[in-house]
Each structure stands twice: as C-alpha cells, then as structure tokens.
Amino acid sequence: MNETTQEPSQPIVKNQKQALGIPLAIVIAGGLIAGAVFFGLKGNPTPSPTAVAPQAQQVAEQDAGKALENMKPVASDDHIRGNPDAPIKIVEYSDTECPFCKRFHETMKQVIDEYGDTGKVAWVYRHFPLDQLHPKARKEAEALECAGAQGGNDTFWKYADRLYEITQSNDRLDPAELPKIAQYIGIDVSKFNECLSSGTYAEHVANDLENAVATGGRGTPWSIFVAPDGTKFPINGAQPYEAVKQLIENALKSS
Amino acid sequence: MTFVRRNIGYIILALAVSALMLAVAILLPNSTLLTLLWASEGVSVLGKLSVTLSLLGSLVTNFSLLSALTTVTISILVGINIALMFYLYRRQKYFLTRGSVATTSVGALFGMFSVGCAACGSIILTSFLGVVGGIGALTYLPLRGQEIGILGVLILGYTTFLLVRTITKPLTCDIL
Structure with missing residues (x-):
C-alpha cells in the first residue's frame, strides 16, 4: 500500500519542499551569525577597536541605564x-x-x-x-x-x-x-x-x-x-x- | 467586495500585526530610551506618548531606502502570515505544522536583526555581537548587513507562498 491517510488533526500535507525550508532557513541564519562572529573577530587589525572590545563586552553585561x-x-x-x-x-x-x-x-x-x-x-x-x-x-x-x-x-x-x-x-x-x-x-x-x-x-x-x-x-x-x-x-x-x-x-x- | 466583507476579521488582524511589527521594528533601537522614559515619574503620560510617537518618524531619518523598504515589507509579510495561519486553523481546522510556524518566526527574526542596519552599525545584530564583532561583520557584507533584511523578506515570502498553496489546495490525501 503506497497510499497513506492521515487523521484530521495531523498535518494534511507533508511536502518535501516545506520540510526542507525550515532546516535551510535555520542553517542560513546560523551561518550568517557564525560568519559575522568569525569575520568580525578575525578581520580587524586596527588596534583601537580591539582595545575597546573587552570593555564593550563588559558594558553589554551592564544595565544600559x-x-x-x-x-x-x-x-x-x-x-x-x-x-x-x-x-x-x-x-x-x-x-x-x-x-x-x-x-x-x-x-x-x-x-x-x-x-x-x-x-x-x-x-x-x-x-x-x-x-x-x-x-x-x-x-x-x-x-x-x-x-x-x-x-x-x-x-x-x-x-x-x-x-x-x-x-x-x-x-x-x-x-x-x-x-x-x-x-x-x-x-x-x-x-x-x-x-x-x-x-x-x-x-x-x-x-x-x-x-x-x-x-x-x-x-x-x-x-x-x-x-x-x-x-x-x-x-x-x-x-x-x-x-x-x-x-x-x-x-x-x-x- | 464580498471577499473583503467575508474576511474582514483576517484583514484587520493582518493590518494590526503588520502595524505592531513595524512599530516594534522602528522603536527597538531606542528601547532603552523608552524604558527609561516610561519609568520616569517626572514626565506626563501625554509627554511620554508624544516622544514615543515622534520616534516613529525615524523610519525616514534613521533608515536607508533599502532598509526602510525591507522593514516595511517584512512587517506586512508577518501580518499576512499570521492572518493566513489563523485562517487555516479556524476555517479548515488545519493544524499548522511546526515547520510553518518556525519558518515564519525565523523570517521575522531576520527582520528584527536587520533593523536599523543603516544607522552605521547601530543594529540589533551589533548589540547582540558586541560593537567589534557586529560592525566588523558588516564590513564583509556588500550591503553592510542589509542582506539580512532581504533574506527575511525571502523567507517570509516563501512561507506566505506555502500557506496560500495549502489554503487553495483541495483537501486530499497525498501519495507520498
């Protein structure tokens, strides 16, 4: 039997493309953020911003006010x-x-x-x-x-x-x-x-x-x-x- | 006209969600200002409201044309997505897959990340990553981070397409 039926309370359409959409979106999101972190930390030889980096991290933990x-x-x-x-x-x-x-x-x-x-x-x-x-x-x-x-x-x-x-x-x-x-x-x-x-x-x-x-x-x-x-x-x-x-x-x- | 009358509730829902999403997207970079302002006892409610409403004008002053367009588009698409999901649930008793909810959320999240990309690094992403990581990352992107907003539009466009297709598709059992 190749044909399957589903309960009304279950998803009616099990579309392969739809199923692929979610992991793809998450992978792209993850990739972008990982890339941002990687390039952001790797790519800057300028001394001053690097010097303020620990301070920036510290401030981020503080209350903004x-x-x-x-x-x-x-x-x-x-x-x-x-x-x-x-x-x-x-x-x-x-x-x-x-x-x-x-x-x-x-x-x-x-x-x-x-x-x-x-x-x-x-x-x-x-x-x-x-x-x-x-x-x-x-x-x-x-x-x-x-x-x-x-x-x-x-x-x-x-x-x-x-x-x-x-x-x-x-x-x-x-x-x-x-x-x-x-x-x-x-x-x-x-x-x-x-x-x-x-x-x-x-x-x-x-x-x-x-x-x-x-x-x-x-x-x-x-x-x-x-x-x-x-x-x-x-x-x-x-x-x-x-x-x-x-x-x-x-x-x-x-x- | 019949279509509008029959679906007025969903249209209002879509408009309300879109407006809310847009307002949040515009005001988010100044959430600290608003938090401090609304907590301030010396300012009248009317004064607090007038500042909040006037900050909405930053869509013109604090966004590039591209980032303003993507922010507005994302807000509209999120509104449409939410209304379509409600429609599916109420009219067809269709139980949403976790996938469609997750994809819409990812699209909306991208929209929020792209907020204020234009404002020379003052985006949610740079706040998230810290000033060095965030701004450094933007220099590697040709559109300085506005790509994230475009990606949000694409993801939400895709989920809208999936939802419309599900609504218009006859209720049949598919052959896997």
Missing part, C-alpha cells in the same frame, strides 16, 4: 554649541563619515537654532569614528580638533559644519579636502597640516571613542540627553527633530 553614567562629565575642554550652563545638554558621539550623523548634524543645528539662543540647550560634540566602516573618519575627527586648537570653539564648529556639508559620507571624502576646509574657514593651513600629520589629537579622539563605547554606544550617531535634574536618556541613531524637541519640552516642563 547604568552604562550612561560612564559618560565623561561635560567640561570646559568639550566642544559646546549653545550655553555651556544650559539646563539641558545633548552629548553627541559622532562619526563624520556616517550618513546618519550628517543628517543628525542638521537636526541638532535646528535644535540649537530654536533652543540655543534662549540658553536652554547645549550641544556637546564628541568623536565616535567607526574605523571598520569608515577608516577615514578618525583622521577627520583629528582634523576637527586641529581646527579647534587653532581657532577655538567657534572654529571647531565652523570646520565641523563645513565637513558635514561637503562629505558624501561612507568614506567618500577625499583627504585632500581637509586642508581645503581649513583654508575655507580661514585658518593657517600649514599649521593645520602640521597638527594633522603629527597626530597630536589622536589620543583625544581615541578617548572619546572609548567613552562612547563605555556609555553603551553601539553605532552612530549616539547621543546622551542630559535632563536638568541630571537624568540621562540615550538617543540611538538619527532621530527626527520632532522626537528631540519632544524630549526637550518634557524636560523643560518637569524641571
């Missing part, structure tokens, strides 16, 4: 746009070659346009270059610091605004553009080049990156919203202006 307390306090050596004593601070960890950081840069400019003049919000900029995705971002972060070192806080922001304006993101900015930006904003190009090639600010950038990871940052833009009472809220990604505005309004109402 507690990790925010690892944020380096806002200090006078930070790059701040708006009133440094503003009750609300938004500390952004950013990668100049990330397209979403470029988008969020405009959002934050809009925030400062609305809340900066009244002294209610301060925007603090820190570096979070993702070397594996954007190898050029680390040097660009140093370029921002070199501009700031030469002309102060305003020059830092002018350089940052111009860089975000002209970069096409995803590592497409020609490094030759960096001194051109310096020239564009009116600082001494030879001093700028000297600063950039000396790597004076490499450690500063590395410290920012390390702090971003310690606070729970896993991608960019990564921002920490500090309310007037000191409560910290993480903002992951390029959130719309309306979302940032609502957070600000809530914080102002409850203060």
